[in-house]
Amino acid sequence: MAETPAPFDPGEFHRRRAVLQAGMAGDGLDALLLSAPADIAWITGLATRFWQSPCRAWFVVVPAKGDPVAVIPEIGCAPMARTWLDDIRSYPSPGEDGIDGLLAALAACVSKTGRIGLPMGAGTAPAMPLASWLRLETALRPRCFVDAGSLVAGARAIKSEAEIARIRAAARAGRAAFAGLPALAGPGRRIADVARAFQAAVLEAGADHVGYLAAVAGPGGYGDVIDPGDSRILVPGDVLLVDLGAVVGGYYCDFGRNVAIGPPSAAVRDAHRALHDAVAAGIAAARPGITAADLHGVMAGVLQAAGQRPGGGRFGHGIGLSLTEPPSLMPGDRTVLEAGMVLALEPGVTLGPGRLLVAEENIVLRGDGAALLTDPAGPTMAVAE
């Protein structure tokens, strides 16, 4: 039976608020407006999967001093009342859009010449109708909105021990399920059926839910890494990738495993070993002070030295309340890694047109280096006969 992670202690959210407000002071912000589901879950602790219903907007206003104010649809009031927030204002939805209540909450803490932070840049999206945004922005003038995406992402990137425990629990469920994957994935099985049975195994191993899954296979490598699992039948020579986002207490792990259907070719074996070595080098190099780009470079260097052609996009990213979070392990991302960051290391190679292979493991950065949250795949690819 799965162990439910302990609730966050009240100090957890006071610390999160303090991190935001320190950043807001540095940026000269009078308030911060959050609307994205993961941002709202992070600052409030609200647990729900109701974000899959796209018809209602949720808002949290963080003032420069004092406690956050929630402006949410009525259906959310009871669950939000169980969080640490005291000031919860609701609006009828569907029917209204919440902007009247949000205007009141913002006008109360932002002077007419004040600045309101809002995630607006890369990797963010406003979880409200554009018509609501336009009304909000117009009504609040001459107050102005400024991008606070980096502030929020930076605060969320450094995980507490309680957050790390949840990601570790999610990874543990994944690990147990992946141990049984070769037995599910023999020749003649349909990929969709493997995906279905694997997800059941993840739940039985203790995940609260399976928030993300990709299952894709092809001869000697796969053509993409995001297909959810189709009706194709596995045949000898295929390599199957199952990529899992299991969730415990709201937090994702994100790692995958390759399974050869029948004995893999020499090219596949070599690529798998090179990916293993690249991940190992990444784990060894990951520590506070190195940049995301440099960590990419370490892994890319190992692949190139092994005669492999890097492929499959960036070589990793943050994980947490979202399946993928900043930073990106890729050239150009100069984010300096810090203790408390939880990362997916995800190098990939291309063996030819439509023939990718990727490896993925999860780590947490400590003061002296990286600690694994997953049991790394070995240098030899698992085989399903």
Next chain:
Amino acid sequence: MAETPAPFDPGEFHRRRAVLQAGMAGDGLDALLLSAPADIAWITGLATRFWQSPCRAWFVVVPAKGDPVAVIPEIGCAPMARTWLDDIRSYPSPGEDGIDGLLAALAACVSKTGRIGLPMGAGTAPAMPLASWLRLETALRPRCFVDAGSLVAGARAIKSEAEIARIRAAARAGRAAFAGLPALAGPGRRIADVARAFQAAVLEAGADHVGYLAAVAGPGGYGDVIDPGDSRILVPGDVLLVDLGAVVGGYYCDFGRNVAIGPPSAAVRDAHRALHDAVAAGIAAARPGITAADLHGVMAGVLQAAGQRPGGGRFGHGIGLSLTEPPSLMPGDRTVLEAGMVLALEPGVTLGPGRLLVAEENIVLRGDGAALLTDPAGPTMAVAE
């Protein structure tokens, strides 16, 4: 073994495009811009759960005549190439935001005084950074954006037989799993563990994945309907609600079941029977020509005649590629129901503070009335001993 639904025939997407383009002609639109995951899945047929990664924007431009153009992150190219779209343009992401490619695609089909439709109103949200939106809107002037939310929602609301088959398959998996719910939910069980075991059963019964789940219980009724399942232990006198969004071929069912933990009180029994009767009346009344508001009124009337106090929000909604879609069964929604709409009927009552009960079934509207997609819960609440 689950039956995978047959692929959509090519005509499916030509018909969808034709419906959009007819609406665009009526509204004087030169192009339609789609960014929301479900809108993109609907017009392209793309299958993926990668929307859980919030770091990349996907766009589809539907011109007034001719085929759609996709402007998407590179990671999506191979899966999008398996859809019916021919014109697929990609951009490196993370790193860029896709707006340059989108500007080119829009400028090619919209004259300088033209109008671009974009879902902007209630129930929509732009799946791109606000900074990207501002750059796009500014660069395209004097072209203007107008709200096309109703056009898109109206097109999506009328399901084809192939879409209905997927929702029916999702509901079938839910039905099989719900049959076993009382055996999972006895006194002494933790709600989170019931939720986990139930989701595994949904997968074993043939769902591709469990896109939404709520599991909440309380003495003589529950305080909310969106909690994902916490560590509370079920005790006699509780009523447990499990509300399921199972997914097959991208399409959701959305229905729930109540289970009494030990014999229910007379008040709970009466409320359950009244909800059953309200749903039955709703099924009998649902037919093309009635409005969403009137269908709400039919169900509310049954509850009031039974001496129950309506509660729990709207009394139902559309379902499809999203867990909830327009219309809303509530006063004020004057949408006229049409054949091909798939609806969740979801009346609720409140028995006192923090004591809700809701019932939910799924139907499809035919020319002569409603056909059930679920086996309705009976008038007597299931009991777990």
